[in-house]
Amino acid sequence: MANTLTIASPGLTEKLAGLRSQIGHTPVRNFPNIFRKENVKLYAKLEWKQLSGSVKARAAFAIFRDAIEKKQLHPGRILLDATSGNTGIAYARIGKILGIPVTLCLPENASAERKEILRSLGVELVLTSRFEGTDGAQDIARSLAEQSPGLYFYADQYKNENNWKAHFDGTAVEILKEVPGITHFVAGLGTTGSFMGTSRRLKKQDVSIRVISLQPDNPLHGLEGWKHLETAVVPEIYDSTLADENLEISTEEAYQMIREVKIKEGLLLSPSSAANLVGAIRVASRLDQGTVVTLLPDNGDKYGELIKKLFK
Amino acid sequence: MATVIIPTPLRKFTNQTSRLQVEAGTVGEIIEKITQDYPELKKHLMDPQGSLRSFVNIFAGDEDIRDLQEGKTPVNPSSIISIVPAIAGGTH
Numbered sequence: 432m433a434n435t436l437t438i439a440s441p442g443l444t445e446k447l448a449g450l451r452s453q454i455g456h457t458p459v460r461n462f463p464n465i466f467r468k469e470n471v472k473l474y475a476k477l478e479w480k481q482l483s484g485s486v487k488a489r490a491a492f493a494i495f496r497d498a499i500e501k502k503q504l505h506p507g508r509i510l511l512d513a514t515s516g517n518t519g520i521a522y523a524r525i526g527k528i529l530g531i532p533v534t535l536c537l538p539e540n541a542s543a544e545r546k547e548i549l550r551s552l553g554v555e556l557v558l559t560s561r562f563e564g565t566d567g568a569q570d571i572a573r574s575l576a577e578q579s580p581g582l583y584f585y586a587d588q589y590k591n592e593n594n595w596k597a598h599f600d601g602t603a604v605e606i607l608k609e610v611p612g613i614t615h616f617v618a619g620l621g622t623t624g625s626f627m628g629t630s631r632r633l634k635k636q637d638v639s640i641r642v643i644s645l646q647p648d649n650p651l652h653g654l655e656g657w658k659h660l661e662t663a664v665v666p667e668i669y670d671s672t673l674a675d676e677n678l679e680i681s682t683e684e685a686y687q688m689i690r691e692v693k694i695k696e697g698l699l700l701s702p703s704s705a706a707n708l709v710g711a712i713r714v715a716s717r718l719d720q721g722t723v724v725t726l727l728p729d730n731g732d733k734y735g736e737l738i739k740k741l742f743k
Numbered sequence: 744m745a746t747v748i749i750p751t752p753l754r755k756f757t758n759q760t761s762r763l764q765v766e767a768g769t770v771g772e773i774i775e776k777i778t779q780d781y782p783e784l785k786k787h788l789m790d791p792q793g794s795l796r797s798f799v800n801i802f803a804g805d806e807d808i809r810d811l812q813e814g815k816t817p818v819n820p821s822s823i824i825s826i827v828p829a830i831a832g833g834t835h
Contacts, residue, residue, distance in 0.1 A: 540800075540827050540828065561750075561825075561827050561828075562748060562749075562750040562751060562825065562827065563750070563751045564750075564751065564752065564828060566751060567751070649786075649787055649796075650752030650753060650755070650787060650828075651750070651752060651753065651787055651788075651796070651798065651799050651826075651828045652798060652828070653797070653798030659752065662751075662752040662753075662755055663752065682796075682797075682798050683790070683796075683797075686797070740797075
């Protein structure tokens with residue numbers, strides 16, 4: 432990556448340090464009205480309870496911090512990436528605090544609501560083909576970065592090692608402290624960062640902990656942030672040998688779980704959070720004893736159009 | 744013949760063809776014909792009851808057929824019909 436202007440950035444290190452306390456440290460809860468079985472416990476981390484309202488704060492912060500420390504990113508340069516949503520919101524929030532502008536390549540069929548949120552945070556949006564999803568957005572981001580290497584720092588969350596390391600050093604450490612008896616970890620695959628990083632650390636601590644990855648059951652699906660790896664570009668940070676098992680979750684099951692959790696637990700989940708919970712319950716239901724942990728990447732606040740449809 | 748644009752994730756089921764030419768009078772007939780020609784498409788587009796899956800959007804030009812006449816939306820030889828994955832369940 433070219434290092435053109437190295438503009439002095441007074442206070443950047445202090446601003447980074449100030450941000451650190453707003454990343455991670457999310458609460459854990461159970462779902463007694465949804466799942467109850469003797470000798471089996473199920474917990475989920477509420478990942479929206481941190482800066483930017485989603486799990487993506489962890490990876491975005493780690494990516495910013497590493498690039499700033501390596502002097503690849505400073506207020507004279509723009510952070511560029513392809514994203515369908517939450518990572519973009521996290522980049523935008525962090526970039527605003529640090530004084531670093533953000534440009535995002537986003538499929539044009541992202542919801543109007545999502546585009547409005549990003550624009551209101553000062554992000555420059557490059558809308559990409561509605562037929563190609565985030566794979567197409569990645570191609571455009573890559574070519575923009577190649578055309579103007581001095582202008583952009585291409586974060587490339589699908590390839591950036593800081594993505595999974597944020598979970599290795601953060602999410603998993605929190606889980607081991609909060610749920611020391613964990614026997615199973617369950618999470619969906621998108622960039623695959625949260626599953627890879629958390630699973631690697633859990634396995635390092637105790638190789639008998641089983642890690643189960645989840646994927647949509649269909650190439651066209653409504654589980655934002657997830658990838659159907661059989662038909663999508665596989666992220667470079669993904670290691671297919673890590674998961675002990677892979678389960679498929681349908682969008683319909685996730686939508687039903689959104690309804691159920693709202694009614695029985697009073698929480699409004701996003702589609703990917705609901706899908707993670709479907710997978711975790713499926714794993715927990717077949718155990719005689721054990722402790723299953725999953726992540727709930729975000730809540731339903733940003734999915735107004737869908738929620739309205741589900742509860743009409 | 745109307746043109747149907749197949750999104751990247753489904754091209755695996757259409758022999759990597761991105762555009763299909765289909766003779767039909769309505770969007771419903773188009774779906775019927777392409778799922779006959781490429782049977783694997785069916786489970787990805789339709790639910791077990793035979794309705795369009797809720798997170799799949801079909802556009803006639805720039806308009807979602809759910810805002811038009813759904814399957815009865817008429818097509819002509821210059822129509823461009825596109826199958827678009829929904830992100831965040833998003834209807835625009």
